[in-house]
Amino acid sequence: MEQVERPVLDVSKLPTVNFGTKSLTWCGIIGMMAIEGMVFVLMIASYFYLHSRSVEWPPHENPPDLFWGTLNLCVFLLSIIPNEWYRRRARVGDKRAVQIGLVVLTLVGIANLVIRYFELRHLNCDWSLDAYGSAVWMLMGLHVTHLLTDLVDTIVLTVLFFTSLVEGKRFMDASENADYWYFVVVSWIPIYLVIYWAPRWLHA
Amino acid sequence: MTSTSLLETRALSEAEQKQAAQLEYIWREPTGFIGWFKAVHHTTIGMRYVVTAFCFFLIAGLLAGAMRIQLAFPESHFLSADKYNQFFTMHGSTMMFLFAVPMMFEALSVYLVPLMVGTRNIAFPRLNAYSYYLYVFGGIMFFVAFFCNTGADNGWFSYVPLAGPDFAPGKRADFWAQLITFTEISGLCVAVEVLVTVFKLRAPGMSLNRIPLFVWGQAIVAFMVIFSLPAIMLSSTMLLLDRTGGTQFFNPAVGGDVLLYQHLFWWFGHPEVYLIFLPGTAVVSTIVATFSRRHAFGYLVLVLSLVSTGFLAFGLWVHHMFATGIPQIAESYFTAASMMIAIPSGAQIFCWIATLATGRVVLKTPMWWVLGFFFVFIMGGMTGIFVASVPVDLQVHDTYFVVAHFHYVLIGGAVFPLFGALTYWFPKVTGRMLSEKLGQISFWLFFIGFNVTFFPMHLVGLRGMPRRVYTYPANMGWTLLNQIESIGYIFLFLSVLLFMGNVYRSLRRGALAGPNPWLAGTLEWATSSPPPKYNFLHLPTVNGREALWDAAPNQPVVAGLDEDCRSVLTTRTLDAEPEGKDEFPGPSIWPFLAAVATSIAFVASVFTPWGITFGTIPIAITMIGWFWPVKQAADRRREREIWSK
Numbered sequence: 054m055e056q057v058e059r060p061v062l063d064v065s066k067l068p069t070v071n072f073g074t075k076s077l078t079w080c081g082i083i084g085m086m087a088i089e090g091m092v093f094v095l096m097i098a099s100y101f102y103l104h105s106r107s108v109e110w111p112p113h114e115n116p117p118d119l120f121w122g123t124l125n126l127c128v129f130l131l132s133i134i135p136n137e138w139y140r141r142r143a144r145v146g147d148k149r150a151v152q153i154g155l156v157v158l159t160l161v162g163i164a165n166l167v168i169r170y171f172e173l174r175h176l177n178c179d180w181s182l183d184a185y186g187s188a189v190w191m192l193m194g195l196h197v198t199h200l201l202t203d204l205v206d207t208i209v210l211t212v213l214f215f216t217s218l219v220e221g222k223r224f225m226d227a228s229e230n231a232d233y234w235y236f237v238v239v240s241w242i243p244i245y246l247v248i249y250w251a252p253r254w255l256h257a
Numbered sequence: 258m259t260s261t262s263l264l265e266t267r268a269l270s271e272a273e274q275k276q277a278a279q280l281e282y283i284w285r286e287p288t289g290f291i292g293w294f295k296a297v298h299h300t301t302i303g304m305r306y307v308v309t310a311f312c313f314f315l316i317a318g319l320l321a322g323a324m325r326i327q328l329a330f331p332e333s334h335f336l337s338a339d340k341y342n343q344f345f346t347m348h349g350s351t352m353m354f355l356f357a358v359p360m361m362f363e364a365l366s367v368y369l370v371p372l373m374v375g376t377r378n379i380a381f382p383r384l385n386a387y388s389y390y391l392y393v394f395g396g397i398m399f400f401v402a403f404f405c406n407t408g409a410d411n412g413w414f415s416y417v418p419l420a421g422p423d424f425a426p427g428k429r430a431d432f433w434a435q436l437i438t439f440t441e442i443s444g445l446c447v448a449v450e451v452l453v454t455v456f457k458l459r460a461p462g463m464s465l466n467r468i469p470l471f472v473w474g475q476a477i478v479a480f481m482v483i484f485s486l487p488a489i490m491l492s493s494t495m496l497l498l499d500r501t502g503g504t505q506f507f508n509p510a511v512g513g514d515v516l517l518y519q520h521l522f523w524w525f526g527h528p529e530v531y532l533i534f535l536p537g538t539a540v541v542s543t544i545v546a547t548f549s550r551r552h553a554f555g556y557l558v559l560v561l562s563l564v565s566t567g568f569l570a571f572g573l574w575v576h577h578m579f580a581t582g583i584p585q586i587a588e589s590y591f592t593a594a595s596m597m598i599a600i601p602s603g604a605q606i607f608c609w610i611a612t613l614a615t616g617r618v619v620l621k622t623p624m625w626w627v628l629g630f631f632f633v634f635i636m637g638g639m640t641g642i643f644v645a646s647v648p649v650d651l652q653v654h655d656t657y658f659v660v661a662h663f664h665y666v667l668i669g670g671a672v673f674p675l676f677g678a679l680t681y682w683f684p685k686v687t688g689r690m691l692s693e694k695l696g697q698i699s700f701w702l703f704f705i706g707f708n709v710t711f712f713p714m715h716l717v718g719l720r721g722m723p724r725r726v727y728t729y730p731a732n733m734g735w736t737l738l739n740q741i742e743s744i745g746y747i748f749l750f751l752s753v754l755l756f757m758g759n760v761y762r763s764l765r766r767g768a769l770a771g772p773n774p775w776l777a778g779t780l781e782w783a784t785s786s787p788p789p790k791y792n793f794l795h796l797p798t799v800n801g802r803e804a805l806w807d808a809a810p811n812q813p814v815v816a817g818l819d820e821d822c823r824s825v826l827t828t829r830t831l832d833a834e835p836e837g838k839d840e841f842p843g844p845s846i847w848p849f850l851a852a853v854a855t856s857i858a859f860v861a862s863v864f865t866p867w868g869i870t871f872g873t874i875p876i877a878i879t880m881i882g883w884f885w886p887v888k889q890a891a892d893r894r895r896e897r898e899i900w901s902k
Contacts, residue, residue: 062461062798064826064835065817068901069894071837075901077380077457077827084449084483091487095524099491099517103506106514146900181503184513188506191495209881218886220895222840 070221072144072228079229086236089199093240096195097247100188104255111178111185116252118175125168126245129238132161136238140231143224148214151227155211158234162204169197176248189248196244199237206230273794279820280791284377287844295844297382298790302389303368304686307679309393310360316400317351318753320344322746325710329743331731341727342410343429347403349413350433352667353529354440355396361536361671362482363392363447365678366475368686370451372781372788373469375460375797375804377825378841380453381446383848383883388446390852395439398860402432409433412725414526415496417507417518422500431500431863437493438859441486448482451475458825459833460780461815462799467833469779469802470546470553473560474539477567478532484571485528492521502866516581523574530663531570534634534670535563538605540678541627545609547681547777548624549616552802555608562601562608569598579647580654588647595645602638606631621775622696626677629704630669637665640715655725658718664711676703676756683760684774688786689767695759699752706748713738713745778803796826799833822893837901840894847883854879 073079104110139154173193178186210230213223269277287295296302324344327336336344371379379385402408409429411420420430455468455476468476496518498504505513546553553559575583575591609631618624640662644650653659676699683691717738722729729735773782783805784793795814801807815835818824823841828834858872 059811060813061816062813062835063817064815064838066899067817067826067835068837068899069839070898070900071827071839072901074830075827075837077453077839080453080457081381081384081449084452087483088445088449088487091484092491095488095491095521099495099506099521102517102520103512103514106517107512112512181505183511184505184508187495187498187504187513191498191504191506205877205881209884213886218888218891220891221898221900222891222894223886 070146070225072225076225076229078225079232082229082233086233089236090240092195093192093244096188096192097243100192100247100251103184103188104251107185110255111252112183114185115177116256117172117177117189117249119249121168121172121175122245122249125165125172126241128161128164128168129241132158132165132234133238135161136231136234140228143227143231146221146224148219151224152211152214154231155207155214155227158231159204159207159211162200162207165200166204169200192244192248196237196241199240203230203233203237206233269794276820277789277794280794281789283821283823284789284791286790291846292844294849295846297378297386297842297844297848299367299371299379299382299385300686300788300790300792302382302385303364305389306359306364306367306392309389309396310356310364313351313355313396314360315753317348317356318750320348320351322750324348325743325746327727328729328739330740331729331733331736333728336727338727339410342725343403343406343408345725346409346412346415346433347399350399350409350436351396353413353533354436355392355399357533357667357671358444358529359392359440360675361533362475362478363388363444365536365540366451366479367447369682369781370454370472370475371458372685372784372792373472373779374455374458374463375780375783375793375799376454376458377792377796377823379450380458381450383842383845384446385450386845387848387852388443388450390849391439391446391855392443394852394856395436395443395859398439398856399432399436402428407432409436414522415493416522417496417499417515420496421507421515425500428863431497434493434497434500435859435863437489439856441490442855444482445486448479448486451479452483455479456830457827459828460797460799460804461826461828461833461835463804463828463833465831465833466556467799467802467804469804470542470556470559471539471779474535474542474563477563478535481528481532481535481567481570485525485532487525488521489525489529492518492525495521497862498866501862501864516578519578519581520574523577524571526577527574528567528570530666531566533667535566537630537671537674538563540674540681541609541630542605543777543779544623544627544674544677544681545612546803547775548619548621548627549612550619550776551612551616552778552806553608554611554615555604556802558604559608562605565601566598569594569601573598576645576650579650592645592647596642599638599642606635622691622693622700623677623681623775625697625700626673626680629700630673630677633665633669633673633704633707635669637662637667637669641666653718655723656718657714657722657724660724661711661714661718664714668707668711673703676700679756681775682781683763684770685781685786685788687764687767688770689763690770690774691759691763691767695755695762699755699759702748702752702755706745706750706752708745710742710745710749713741717742773805778806780804819897822890840890845883847879851876851879851883 135154135157139151142150176189178189180187180190207230210226286298286301327333407429411430415430415433418424455472495506499506505511507513507515507518542553542559572594573591575587576595579588644662680691680696717735720734722735770786772785780797783797798813800809800812815826825839825841826835827837827839829836854875858869861868861872
């Protein structure tokens, strides 16, 4: 260190690999989740606002079929187990475990996406026929966007973890990728309830 | 020349000179044409934000000038009805989305917040560059469309059904909707950067109760941005989808509802007003403290006023919709909520008065702008109480009274403090002082011009002149007042011209400022003017609310950061105790390329929804390029890494 003629606060021994609230990127991702969560909240509010202006809900249609959406919910919920496992392993720098976890989560994401395709085929409505259909497709579209973004993210990180570029920062990325997956899973629960159950409950 | 300590400007020792040279090398910005697009330092990007936003201010001001020429004479044909529609829409949209928010929030916070909290760059510097390019590209797209006679023409809030597919054929409303997407993504990115910078990168010792008031203001605005901007992104996306994708959100024939648009718009739109003037009040708190030569009176009250204004902002949106036939109970609630905003605003004003009354006031140009702010903003607040009350609002709705009200609030709340801020921080940014004499003349021209232009609008509004009409018959009794308003515009024009002349003159021949010409207390004044790209030679520690005034005689500095990379110190959110070390990324072309890819997708989506579908592919590629690590840096970090327990 250079000569400084005044008292110094030495920070040279502070950790460089930090997780959770200690990580800048983690804080940034929480900010992004707040923004995206707000979009979900407002879209759900819009859905119920449009419902409040309608006599029949859904209008002249059956509610979306339950099977595929519920199946996807189950896959999302089960994915929490490998997700939490590799998230914890990432925090202690276990490279092998993170590699396995990322591969598993990539496969899970692809499964979600395939099921999502069938979900979209069984919504029983068209976005261009009425406002109900537009709202359902918009909610679905928002969640698909998150699913896709996270899947691409996970694939890139998976590839990265099989290169020689792995270091502490990448374990932070892996742990934060898992955190973001929680957001994708948790946001699906209210959207699932709104898309699949709200028309049934409101109808009764 | 860099200053070395919090307060003094002693000569550098040999070791310090070596350290400064090393920092200079590590934090340098790339040069050359390509280098320009790689820059990531917050002062570079912040400066670009300031200059760009000011250019949009000038353009929107010229559009206003054309409107004033048109309205100066009854039955005038200077502008056609169609052109006039485009002019007032472009004026309003540009002022709100390309000037006010980008200037008051993005530009000021990007430049100042990292300096004021005592760190070396803003959090996520590349995201910051990306946000700037998106903002610029959005603005360029909007004006290219305008020059192709496709300028937005449905008013700055682009209400449906007027802006919907049935009543607005062509692409005008679509360009407006995508302008929103551009500017809001940019604002949201900056909000996240500012929050992480404020809560994780403060100098050791700058606990929450010592954060400078300006930084508090911008942090609260950043929170408001996060919770309000998604609403307009959603509503403008729905509008675009209704127009190009065949959705039916706002089509009442098949279950859609036009008021849904207004609810979403004003969920954003009301907080928007506050995220324009809260930075203004934060500037006022800063300038008042500096020029009263004392700590701001009622720090806690000032911060809590900002916080409560932020919360209340989300509870008043319906007062913009009193004329839409909403239930009476809602009208009463939103009237009460709107009047409540007077409480925190009043508390702030009393704190400033107390600071001024008990301090030793130095009356320099920034202070004059603040005094102008008091007068104009309080006037705007008064008419705000008028229009918060439903019967008055119904009477003056969509008249020039409302135009007068919001110009008093917005110009009073934002533009007066902005000119104060530009004058106040100009020496820091450029190293030179603005001329006091020219500064005061432009203040008085602006103050007089502003009142001459906008005060008669109250009267002409009460006489029934509706806003947004392109002309009026001679016998309405509005002619003289309109002519007075147009003369006022000339004063405003001259004032801004003089201000720019002052800037031009000072850049060449202004007196050298030195690190702290106003003897202010916040950290940005601890470093040289203009600040070096590493901001501070020694990262400071903080001992009080005004870091420089309260510094101990031998205030410690931070040591032990890596000197061969862009190392930064992270601190705990509450008490700002050192917590860890992180490394900022260096210059990169990827944010620019990602912004280009994003812009292509957005502009294409004006014409077809497939624009987004296919446009995401280049966006993904550029984002991956952005994220992909460099081997050398990865190896270096791996060798030194210390894992937290």
